Amino acid sequence: MTINFDNALGIHEKALTFRGQRAAVLANNVANSETPNYKARDLDFQAVLAAQQSGDDKGFAASTTHSRHINTESLLDQAAGLRFRTPLQPSLDGNTVDADVEQSAFAKNAIELQASFTFLNSKFKGLMTALRGE
């Protein structure tokens, strides 16, 4: 039985990547909070998860033509989960960003990133314990 990083780390590695990408999308909303006609975006966790599990995400893929090529499965397809936010209070200039909503979503996402990180870290700690055999 060999130690396989993919099996050992499970979903947490990709969850961490997703949280990082969502942070960038939310930061972009905040940066564009005063841009006319900008529509706020968000990443839908469930949609991205479903696309990953069913394998029909059409993200960046490299063809492997040699047995030693490394596959690119750690990349996420953003378009699968990218949605427009429903505005609570539409403004006259067509902008749908509510800075308070975005800031609270960003804070929540930061906590969720910490959670994913803690899970991932504990996986590594478990592997280290297994390797040491103490």
Place this chain on the structure above:
Amino acid sequence: MSLNDVFNISGSGMSAQSLRLNTTASNIANAETVSSSTGETYRARHPVFATMFNEQQQGMGQSLFASQEQAGQGVEVLGVVESDAELQSRYEPDHPMADEQGYVFYPNVNIVEEMANMMAASRAYQTNVEIMNATKTMLQRVLTLGQ
């Protein structure tokens, strides 16, 4: 798109908002700059913001809605436009800048509007700084992976 991009995105937001603060400062400073003709009078300036997209992804031409399939990469200032609102002409024959009829022209700067703009810009700047700070904490935490 990852945590590293947040620094670029928030940075672009901060630079756009500081440019907006600059134009506001310029407008307020020149609110009483008179001249003797409509052509020379200072006009209120305002920046025009637009969302930046990743051009490499846009150029791939996968679909008509390529820009909808990606979130933006920050904000950019397309340009600074001058307001075409009417200038105020005041009858001040004793003014050294008065024209033949005794009129001087004051800029079309609306001080109340500029103050509101200034507050909105500084709030937006603050929010961008906070996002950047939170991301810095997140990245520092991620760097301790496996320790």
